[in-house]
Amino acid sequence: xxxxxxxxxxxxxxxxxxxxxxxxxxxxxxxxxxxxxxxxxxxxxxxxxxxxxxxxxxxxxxxxxxxxxxxxxxxxxxxxxxxxxxxxxxxxxxxxxxxxxxxxxxxxxxxxxxxxxxxxxxxxxxxxxxxxxxxxxxxxxxxxxxxxxxxxxxxxxxxxxxxxxxxxxxxxxxxxxxxxxxxxxxxxxxxxxxxxxxxxxxxxxxxxxxx
Amino acid sequence: xxxxxxxxxxxxxxxxxxxxxxxxxxxxxxxxxxxxxxxxxxxxxxxxxxxxxxxxxxxxxxxxxxxxxxxxxxxxxxxxxxxxxxxxxxxxxxxxxxxxxxxxxxxxxxxxxxxxxxxxxxxxxxxxxxxxxxxxxxxxxxxxxxxxxxxxxxxxxxxxxxxxxxxxxxxxxxxxxxxxxxxxxxxxxxxxxxxxxxxxxxxxxxxxxxxxxxxxxxxxxxxxxxxxxxxxxxxxxxxxxxxxxxxxxxxxxxxxxxxxxxxxxxxxxxxxxxxxxxxxxxxxxxxxxxxxxxxxxxxxxxxxxxxxxxxxxxxxxxxxxxxxxxxxxxxxxxxx
Numbered sequence: 404x405x406x407x408x409x410x411x412x413x414x415x416x417x418x419x420x421x422x423x424x425x426x427x428x429x430x431x432x433x434x435x436x437x438x439x440x441x442x443x444x445x446x447x448x449x450x451x452x453x454x455x456x457x458x459x460x461x462x463x464x465x466x467x468x469x470x471x472x473x474x475x476x477x478x479x480x481x482x483x484x485x486x487x488x489x490x491x492x493x494x495x496x497x498x499x500x501x502x503x504x505x506x507x508x509x510x511x512x513x514x515x516x517x518x519x520x521x522x523x524x525x526x527x528x529x530x531x532x533x534x535x536x537x538x539x540x541x542x543x544x545x546x547x548x549x550x551x552x553x554x555x556x557x558x559x560x561x562x563x564x565x566x567x568x569x570x571x572x573x574x575x576x577x578x579x580x581x582x583x584x585x586x587x588x589x590x591x592x593x594x595x596x597x598x599x600x601x602x603x604x605x606x607x608x609x610x611x612x613x614x
Numbered sequence: 615x616x617x618x619x620x621x622x623x624x625x626x627x628x629x630x631x632x633x634x635x636x637x638x639x640x641x642x643x644x645x646x647x648x649x650x651x652x653x654x655x656x657x658x659x660x661x662x663x664x665x666x667x668x669x670x671x672x673x674x675x676x677x678x679x680x681x682x683x684x685x686x687x688x689x690x691x692x693x694x695x696x697x698x699x700x701x702x703x704x705x706x707x708x709x710x711x712x713x714x715x716x717x718x719x720x721x722x723x724x725x726x727x728x729x730x731x732x733x734x735x736x737x738x739x740x741x742x743x744x745x746x747x748x749x750x751x752x753x754x755x756x757x758x759x760x761x762x763x764x765x766x767x768x769x770x771x772x773x774x775x776x777x778x779x780x781x782x783x784x785x786x787x788x789x790x791x792x793x794x795x796x797x798x799x800x801x802x803x804x805x806x807x808x809x810x811x812x813x814x815x816x817x818x819x820x821x822x823x824x825x826x827x828x829x830x831x832x833x834x835x836x837x838x839x840x841x842x843x844x845x846x847x848x849x850x851x852x853x854x855x856x857x858x859x860x861x862x863x864x865x866x867x868x869x870x871x872x873x874x875x876x877x878x879x880x881x882x883x884x885x886x887x888x889x890x891x892x893x894x895x896x897x898x899x900x901x902x903x904x905x906x907x908x909x910x911x912x913x914x915x916x917x918x919x920x921x922x923x924x925x926x927x928x929x930x931x932x933x934x935x936x937x938x939x940x941x942x943x944x945x946x947x948x949x950x
Contacts, residue, residue: 552932584896
């Protein structure tokens with residue numbers, strides 16, 4: 404397990420080159436890709452989660468870990484290869500009118516590193532496109548990140564639009580600087596996440612309930 | 615006492631006739647006057663006229679020439695997309711991550727992009743309001759402006775992968791801020807507020823702030839003080855508590871604090887610095903005047919025996935805010 408611990412440390416340090424090299428060593432030592440994801444990547448994300456408290460949470464640290472995770476996943480699952488089994492699918496987007504996608508990208512990294520499949524609606528995403536994606540993907544949840552307040556009226560519509568398509572079982576999670584100032588009730592969503600990890604905890608509870 | 619005197623006195627921790635109040639009204643002034651935001655942001659006369667009308671209506675203690683977070687970015691060559699109801703967005707950043715900033719020249723505030731319009735707005739505001747109210751300009755702080763050259767995500771990776779090159783981006787950004795801020799004071803600003811959201815601990819660890827941002831802020835604020843700034847005002851939103859202890863060394867005399875930082879925290883960390891804050895901006899949109907009054911009363915209580923406090927929102931009051939909520943904020947200061 405020394406290499407696995409080293410991989411966890413490399414991810415937490417945001418060391419992309421070391422993460423890639425250790426992933427190669429683990430593969431050569433006979434570890435299967437899903438084991439590296441569960442014992443290495445997910446363990447690192449869990450450690451990062453514990454480290455990022457409400458008082459000490461910054462995008463840079465998570466971005467660096469996320470970049471290392473992205474590199475590892477590319478090595479383990481090159482384009483075209485079958486994806487690992489996932490806990491659930493989540494559709495993420497920044498809605499039309501909001502071109503700030505860093506928060507959404509952070510959520511994507513945290514979820515991918517924690518065993519979820521993420522369908523990315525991108526930034527400035529029109530509501531019809533988001534709902535179409537939800538219909539196609541049948542996700543556990545839709546995650547909406549918002550940095551600016553003018554998107555709030557659109558956020559409020561998401562749950563009703565999902566319901567109109569018979570997707571009332573899909574949970575709506577909101578986060579980001581503007582949205583987290585509001586309550587779930589005022590945003591008409593199921594959960595307002597204080598951080599990407601807070602959103603992850605909510606999804607983990609949903610996954611637990613489904614099992 | 616007038617607004618300017620109130621703020622200047624609060625900075626010195628001396629007694630004022632009432633607690634100064636600054637509603638961070640920027641684009642809301644356009645909405646208030648029924649003017650399209652893109653017009654307000656591109657025409658200095660329109661901006662000044664809307665700011666003056668909003669000031670006459672609300673009666674707070676400062677007016678602003680703040681446009682949006684992309685004035686400098688545009689002046690450095692980034693095309694922006696404007697719209698009637700929202701702040702403009704960058705269509706293409708001026709530099710790629712591989713590029714050096716050595717080829718960039720510090721923009722001339724009299725010529726570049728909308729910088730001359732902001733100077734025009736400041737001249738009108740000062741001419742019309744004189745010294746009755748604080749006339750506040752705005753520059754982007756080093757971390758935010760340097761990030762705007764590449765886009766935040768790429769900039770943050772560069773800061774880690776090539777700190778020396780990132781340092782040169784920050785030095786360049788500091789020079790841009792110094793020149794633009796000096797021009798704003800020459801045009802009529804009592805001070806240029808330094809707006810630096812990308813330096814927030816929400817984005818970078820406090821150690822990165824200390825190593826990269828602090829020395830540049832010191833340089834920037836020294837230059838502003840020498841140019842006659844009434845005070846040095848730093849505006850970093852979000853959970854700023856871990857970096858507050860560095861503010862006095864940076865030369866900060868007014869520290870904005872946002873709603874994730876509590877009044878006791880800021881009192882403890884900045885015992886001798888005037889602070890402004892910290893009502894949740896969104897409460898001005900979907901809250902009620904009674905809620906604003908209650909939040910204001912709690913803040914006024916928290917600073918009652920200390921002084922050095924300006925009642926304000928934690929960050930910009932959104933353009934779509936309800937006017938009655940801004941009235942409630944100003945009334946709360948009057949009732950204190």
